[in-house]
Amino acid sequence: NAGVTQTPKFRILKIGQSMTLQCTQDMNHNYMYWYRQDPGMGLKLIYYSVGAGITDKGEVPNGYNVSRSTTEDFPLRLELAAPSQTSVYFCATETGTEKLFFGSGTQLSVL
Amino acid sequence: EDQVTQSPEALRLQEGESSSLNCSYTVSGLRGLFWYRQDPGKGPEFLFTLYSAGEEKEKERLKATLTKKESFLHITAPKPEDSATYLCAVQAKDMRFGAGTRLTVKP
Numbered sequence: 001n002a003g004v005t006q007t008p009k010f011r012i013l014k015i016g017q018s019m020t021l022q023c024t025q026d027m028n029h030n031y032m033y034w035y036r037q038d039p040g041m042g043l044k045l046i047y048y049s050v051g052a053g054i055t056d057k058g059e060v061p062n063g064y065n066v067s068r069s070t071t072e073d074f075p076l077r078l079e080l081a082a083p084s085q086t087s088v089y090f091c092a093t094e095t096g097t098e099k100l101f102f103g104s105g106t107q108l109s110v111l
Numbered sequence: 112e113d114q115v116t117q118s119p120e121a122l123r124l125q126e127g128e129s130s131s132l133n134c135s136y137t138v139s140g141l142r143g144l145f146w147y148r149q150d151p152g153k154g155p156e157f158l159f160t161l162y163s164a165g166e167e168k169e170k171e172r173l174k175a176t177l178t179k180k181e182s183f184l185h186i187t188a189p190k191p192e193d194s195a196t197y198l199c200a201v202q203a204k205d206m207r208f209g210a211g212t213r214l215t216v217k218p
Contacts, residue, residue: 004154035208040120040210041210042115042198042200042207042208042209042210042211043155043198043200043208044208045205045206058205059205090154090155092154097160098142098143098145098160098202098206099145099157099160100145100147100155100157100206101157102154102155102156103154104152104153104154105152105153105154
């Protein structure tokens with residue numbers, strides 16, 4: 001089992017460009033999350049999903065969008081990238097026990 | 112507002128030198144406190160969940176304890192491979208993470 005797979009691992013965007021961060025899991029977990037991690041700050045929740053077809057905003061959703069058409073996939077879309085979105089992004093899954101399983105992250109720079 | 116504060120920000124130990132990491136929190140209705148280990152370039156990896164004051168969990172050289180206001184991660188006789196960032200998170204209304212303690216263990 002691969003667990004939680006995130007692609008790409010690194011990406012550089014220009015201001016105003018858009019991109020999709022991919023997240024796929026093979027653990028059949030219903031709950032999926034997107035976090036961002038900035039230096040000196042705790043992980044911040046961007047969006048989450050409790051199952052296919054259901055998504056909801058987290059603490060810092062502005063500038064991002066998500067979709068959840070299948071149990072396995074939970075892509076994060078950045079529209080009109082801004083320097084403030086430079087961060088490391090983590091996708092995570094959970095079985096409902098609140099214990100999170102994280103992917104290895106996507107390091108994004110917006111210049 | 113719910114808050115999670117970890118201290119120290121960074122800790123350097125000699126191999127075998129035991130110490131503790133602190134996670135203090137102010138939340139309403141704690142449902143659980145979690146410890147994660149994060150290696151450079153990787154996602155956090157689950158270590159422990161604690162649910163009530165007085166609870167303790169152990170794994171190898173690590174022991175986590177919980178009071179009503181804080182949790183400690185005790186590291187006994189650490190080895191260089193214990194070097195990592197240790198994250199604390201609390202689950203109340205939602206999940207809140209601390210900024211982490213970056214631990215370096217020198218041989």
